Amino acid sequence: MNFTYKRILAYFLRGLLFLTPLAVTAYVIYAIFLFLDNLIPVPIPGIGILMVLGLITFIGYLASLFFTGRFFEWFERGLIRIPLVNLLYTSIKDLMGAFVGEKKKFSAPVIVQISDTLSRLGFITQEDMSIIGESGLTAVYFPHSYNVSGNVFLVPKDKIKPLHGVKSSDVMKFMVSGGVSSLK
Numbered sequence: 001m002n003f004t005y006k007r008i009l010a011y012f013l014r015g016l017l018f019l020t021p022l023a024v025t026a027y028v029i030y031a032i033f034l035f036l037d038n039l040i041p042v043p044i045p046g047i048g049i050l051m052v053l054g055l056i057t058f059i060g061y062l063a064s065l066f067f068t069g070r071f072f073e074w075f076e077r078g079l080i081r082i083p084l085v086n087l088l089y090t091s092i093k094d095l096m097g098a099f100v101g102e103k104k105k106f107s108a109p110v111i112v113q114i115s116d117t118l119s120r121l122g123f124i125t126q127e128d129m130s131i132i133g134e135s136g137l138t139a140v141y142f143p144h145s146y147n148v149s150g151n152v153f154l155v156p157k158d159k160i161k162p163l164h165g166v167k168s169s170d171v172m173k174f175m176v177s178g179g180v181s182s183l184k
Helices: 002-037 047-064 066-080 083-100 168-176
Strands: 109-113 119-126 137-143 150-156 160-162
Touching (some): 002 047, 047 066, 109 137, 119 168, 137 168
Antiparallel strands (some): 109 160
């Protein structure tokens, strides 16, 4: 009898382990879809999200043209002159540019030696810190596990070892998962 309860509990936990990440992922995708679809209220489901994606693509097209691109640059310079908006706008723009821009910042995974027996994975965000008078230091970003935040440390270059042959996305997934995901 005790054997049956343990087996049923094991099956339940295995099912929970399979279904929970699947359900949470589906819910997050569904919530994002609903949010984007409701930005432009249209009675047909899905049309709103297509319109939002089309609008984003069209704005990107306009921003890349010679004549309209100057308007976007002028508008951006105006935003940067507003004190609080400057901080918020440039921070978000730099963060977005780090992931999807032409100058991706999280493309150089490294191992940083913290002590004789302790090392940490990170990403180089600035090779040379001579702009602040520290040419021997490199800025390394260390993401937090199970979070979207992290810390930036200035590390001596001789303590940094590049990771070759490992994709940046795999290293990021490994670090954000707390080391649970495997490096491929």
